[in-house]
Every structure is written in C-alpha cells, then in structure tokens.
Amino acid sequence: MRGIKTLIILCSLCIPAFVFAGFRISELTWVNDVGARTGPSGTRVFNVSSFGAVADGNTLNTKAIQAAIDACERAGGGIVTFSPGNYLTGSIYLKDEVHLKIPQGVTILGSQRIEDYPDIDTRVAGIEMVWPSALVNVIGKKNVRISGKGEIDGQGKPFWDSYWEMRKEYEMKGLRWIVDYDCKRPRTLLVSESEDVTVQDVTFKRAGFWTIHLLYSRYCTIDGVTIRNNIGGHGPSTDGIDIDSSSYILVENCDIDCNDDNFCLKAGRDADGLRVNKPTEYVVIRHCISRAGGGLFTCGSETSGDIRYVLAHDLKAKGTSVGLRFKSAMNRGGTTQHIYLKNIEMEEVGIAIEATMNWNPSYSYSVLPEEFEGKELPDHWNKMLQEVNPPEKAIPFFNNIHLSGIRVSNATRAFSVEGSELSKMEDFYLSNIRINAQHAGSVRHTKNWRMENVNVCSTDGQPIQLTVSYNE
Incomplete structure (x- = not known):
C-alpha cells in the first residue's frame, strides 16, 4: 500500500518444546492453583436496615452497616445485605466468613469527608505508611465474599x-515525588493480609484513589467486576486492579475504564520495598477488557520485591494509552521475569508495547529541596529519601518475557523499549505479532530478543529504530 512501510522480522526460535498454549509447561504448572479456594458458607441473612441503616443517600450509615457485619461474624458467618436504595458510608471492615451481598438496585456511596476513613498502617504506592482506610476493607481475614449486581460508588x-x-503547589517547590503520598485519598476496596477472598460481579465507580488493592494477600479471585472511574472527570491515580506483593491471584471477566493503570502488578518501591521484599507471583489475568486508562497490563513501576510467574491471556484494550507495559526506575531494584502474555487484541492504543527502566523521573527519584534540609521530616518522606545500599541493589531487571498472539490496530506507536547500560531488557520472546501503528517506535538497550512472525506496519514509512542491542 502506498505510503506504508512494513517491517517484517522473522527469526527462528531456539527454545525447547512448548506444549502449553505456546509456552513451556514446566513454567506454568501453577496456573490451576490460583484464586480463592473456599468462601463463606453461612446462609443466615443480616439486612443492614434491621440495624438502623437508611437508604436515602444522605444519612451516614457507617455504624449501622458495621453493626450488621459484626453481628454476622458473631453468629459464625452469613450474608450481610441491603434493601434497594443508596447507602452513604465511611470505612467498613469485613470479617471472617462474611458475604457482603450488594443486590441490583443498591448503591453504596462513599463519604466525601476524609475523616470518615480512619488512618491505618498499610502500604500505598510501594511505601509502608499511615494512610486512610479504604471504603471497604478486608484486613487479616479469611473466607470473605463481596458479590452482587449493585454498585460501590467512591x-x-x-x-x-x-x-x-x-x-500545583508541590511542583513549584520541587516536591512532585512526594505529593502522591501527602495527599491522602481513600481506596475503594482494600484486601490486605487476607486469603480466600472473592469479589464478583460488583460495579465500582469514581474511586478516590486506587479502586481494588490486593496487598500481602493470597488465593483471591476478582471475577466479573466492572470499574467506571471516568464519570464526572478524570481522577488521578484511579487504578483499576492493583495486585501488590500478593500470590495465587485470579482476575477474570473484568471490564475497566479508569485514569491510570487498568490491571497492574506491583511489589514495593525503592529501599522500603527492598526491606519488605515480598514478591507478586502466581497470577492469572484472563478474558478482560481495558478502556481508558494507563495500561491494559502493567508490571511496575513498583518492582522491588520481584514480579514473577504471571499468565495473562485473552485480553482486549480499547483506547488505552499503553497496551503491554513494563516500567521501573534505577532506584527501584527487583526482577520481573517469567511473564507470559498471549492472545491480546488492542485498538487505538497509544503505545502497544512499552518497557522502560527510567519511568517518570520527576515522580520516581526523590530529591529534597534546600529549603527543607535540616528540618524534621515525616516518616514517609524519610523512607522515600533513603538511598539503596549497596547501589547495585537499586538496579531493576526485566527478563524472560513471552509475548504471543498479539494483534494491534491503529496504535500511535508500536514499540517504546529502553533498558539501560547496566540492565538490558533481556530474553524477550515475541511470536505471531502484528501491529499497525503510525510509528514503529524504538528498541534500545536489549539483549537476546527472539522474534518469529513479527510484523509491524508503520504509516510514516519508518522502521523500528534498533540501537545498542545484541544477541548472544
């Protein structure tokens, strides 16, 4: 076609037998072990109206809803539910064996006063610190379910x-790196240090901060969830689902429209993340859609505790700013490896495949302005300013990444890949990929990339800019 230059890369793959959807079975024997193994079995019903809740959208129902939850726990478990209507509430805390059922016609409305979200010790954006509770909290619990066709509106x-x-104020003072931590905003759902938790079918809207945060947890399932955060504006840091230093997680059949990363894997930031040193591992994400947002599938930027053994397949991106995204910074540390991405369709994304060791420098690197030197600083400021020693521990690594069966139409850029001289983007395996984009993009500082049937069509007629990259 006139005006279109096609770059076709064909290389033979020297890889041992692949017998699981194109991937080595030895790497994927864990895939059937993910997700919640059990759930609450009690059938006794506790309607929050019986505990004084008023469904008028104005009355603060925090105490009434919590009373129903506590009564359910004392009875050995059961179902906490709602009559039709709108229920305003601050933070509520689910307990063992409790099923929070939100039927169609019910909306839980998050309070717009930060004082209705009590401070707790938690981790936010990779740093352990004091931060407001979420709207709905599952902390240190087992066998919990949240389900129904109703809504949770933050x-x-x-x-x-x-x-x-x-x-605006912080940027003028050179404090871009800390504003996200100083401006306290509630997450919508926090699952922390818990296991066998299921979230099913609920619609989440207008998160104040991250929508669903799985932290230090195991054996959780997120199934059939819809997230719509871009209603009445575009909220900063309104991630969809964040899987943070957690393991054996299943995410499926979800549809996310947000204003930051849609499906995101994290494992701690900088010196504090290296201190905690907890990986995200054994994760399956399948049959999901991302719409507006920062990344259909993202690893990072918090990589300190390692991200590994992840299978994501049968995903779609529609208008997402980045499709497949790997990001870290040179003070972050950690290794991201054994990532398997297959059967993915993207339409009108900004960048199809992005990988960077130097993501968002003004946010990623903490530098204390002179006016604050010698002054007493908040604990989380000191954590952010702590240097990693020895320095080589701060270097992140990405390797053993497998991409297969990728189809992209109308992207702005096919590739934006840049490792570093100290840490190449190493051992990426790409097969059966076709990308139509305005620009082919660039690949820099890579090592041992293997490609088979990779076809990039660029409307500007330019090939991929390949520099400082080699194979052994």
Missing part, C-alpha cells in the same frame, strides 16, 4: 480536586 471527585490543587 464519589471521588473532591479527592481528585484536592490532589490537583496540592500537586
């Missing part, structure tokens, strides 16, 4: 506005 707009105001 009503996050006031928190978005307060962030943008603070960010």
Whole structure:
C-alpha cells in the first residue's frame, strides 16, 4: 500500500518444546492453583436496615452497616445485605466468613469527608505508611465474599480536586515525588493480609484513589467486576486492579475504564520495598477488557520485591494509552521475569508495547529541596529519601518475557523499549505479532530478543529504530 512501510522480522526460535498454549509447561504448572479456594458458607441473612441503616443517600450509615457485619461474624458467618436504595458510608471492615451481598438496585456511596476513613498502617504506592482506610476493607481475614449486581460508588471527585490543587503547589517547590503520598485519598476496596477472598460481579465507580488493592494477600479471585472511574472527570491515580506483593491471584471477566493503570502488578518501591521484599507471583489475568486508562497490563513501576510467574491471556484494550507495559526506575531494584502474555487484541492504543527502566523521573527519584534540609521530616518522606545500599541493589531487571498472539490496530506507536547500560531488557520472546501503528517506535538497550512472525506496519514509512542491542 502506498505510503506504508512494513517491517517484517522473522527469526527462528531456539527454545525447547512448548506444549502449553505456546509456552513451556514446566513454567506454568501453577496456573490451576490460583484464586480463592473456599468462601463463606453461612446462609443466615443480616439486612443492614434491621440495624438502623437508611437508604436515602444522605444519612451516614457507617455504624449501622458495621453493626450488621459484626453481628454476622458473631453468629459464625452469613450474608450481610441491603434493601434497594443508596447507602452513604465511611470505612467498613469485613470479617471472617462474611458475604457482603450488594443486590441490583443498591448503591453504596462513599463519604466525601476524609475523616470518615480512619488512618491505618498499610502500604500505598510501594511505601509502608499511615494512610486512610479504604471504603471497604478486608484486613487479616479469611473466607470473605463481596458479590452482587449493585454498585460501590467512591464519589471521588473532591479527592481528585484536592490532589490537583496540592500537586500545583508541590511542583513549584520541587516536591512532585512526594505529593502522591501527602495527599491522602481513600481506596475503594482494600484486601490486605487476607486469603480466600472473592469479589464478583460488583460495579465500582469514581474511586478516590486506587479502586481494588490486593496487598500481602493470597488465593483471591476478582471475577466479573466492572470499574467506571471516568464519570464526572478524570481522577488521578484511579487504578483499576492493583495486585501488590500478593500470590495465587485470579482476575477474570473484568471490564475497566479508569485514569491510570487498568490491571497492574506491583511489589514495593525503592529501599522500603527492598526491606519488605515480598514478591507478586502466581497470577492469572484472563478474558478482560481495558478502556481508558494507563495500561491494559502493567508490571511496575513498583518492582522491588520481584514480579514473577504471571499468565495473562485473552485480553482486549480499547483506547488505552499503553497496551503491554513494563516500567521501573534505577532506584527501584527487583526482577520481573517469567511473564507470559498471549492472545491480546488492542485498538487505538497509544503505545502497544512499552518497557522502560527510567519511568517518570520527576515522580520516581526523590530529591529534597534546600529549603527543607535540616528540618524534621515525616516518616514517609524519610523512607522515600533513603538511598539503596549497596547501589547495585537499586538496579531493576526485566527478563524472560513471552509475548504471543498479539494483534494491534491503529496504535500511535508500536514499540517504546529502553533498558539501560547496566540492565538490558533481556530474553524477550515475541511470536505471531502484528501491529499497525503510525510509528514503529524504538528498541534500545536489549539483549537476546527472539522474534518469529513479527510484523509491524508503520504509516510514516519508518522502521523500528534498533540501537545498542545484541544477541548472544
């Protein structure tokens, strides 16, 4: 076709027998072990209206809803549910063997006052610190379910506005790196240090901060969830699902429209993340859709505790800014490896495949302005400013990444890949990939990339810019 230059890369793959969807079976024997193994079995029903909850959208129902949850736990478990209507509440805390059922016609509305979300010790964006509780919390619990065709609406707009105001002030002072931690905003759902937790079919809207955060947890399932955060504005840091230093996680049949990474894997940041040193591992993400947002599938930028053994397949991106995204920084450390991505379709994405060791420098690297030197600083500031020693521990690594069966139409850029002289993007295996994009993009500082049937069509007629890259 006139005006279109096609770059076709064909290389033979020297890889041992592949017998599982194109991947080595020895690497994927764990895939059937992910997800919640059990759930609450009690059938006794506790309606929050019986505990004084009022479904008018104005009455603060925190105490009434919590009373129903506590009564359910004392009875040995069961179902906490709602009559039709809108229920305003601050933070609630689910307990062992509790099934929070949100039927169609029910909306849980998050309070717009930060004081209705009590501070707890937690981890936010890779740093352990004091931060507000989420709207719905599962902390240190087992056998918990949240389900139903109803909605949880974080009503996050006031928190978005307060962030943008603070960010303007902080950027003028050279504090871009800390504003995300100083501006406290509630997550919608936090599952922390818990196991056998299921979230099914619920619609989440307008998160004040991250929507679903799985932290230090195991054997969790997120199934059939819809997230719609871009209602009445575009909230900063309104990630969809964040899997953070957690293992044996199943995410399936979800549809996310947000304003940051859609499906994201994290494992701690910088010196504090290296201290905690907990990986995210054994994760399956399948049959999901991302719409607006920062990344259909993202590893990082918090990589300190390692991210490994991840299978994501049968995914779609529609208008997402980045499709497949690997990101870290040179103070982050950690290794991301054994990542398997297969059967993925993307339409009108910004960048199809992105990998970087130097993501968002003004956010990633902490530098204390002179006016603050010698002053007493908050604990989380000191954590962010702590240097990694020895320095080589700060270097992140990406290797053993497998991409297969990728189809991309109308992207802006096919590739944006840049490792570093100290850490190449190493051992990437790409097969059966076709990308149509305005620009082919660039690949820099890589090692041992293997490609088979990779076809990039660029409307600007330029090939991929390949530099400082080699194979052994």
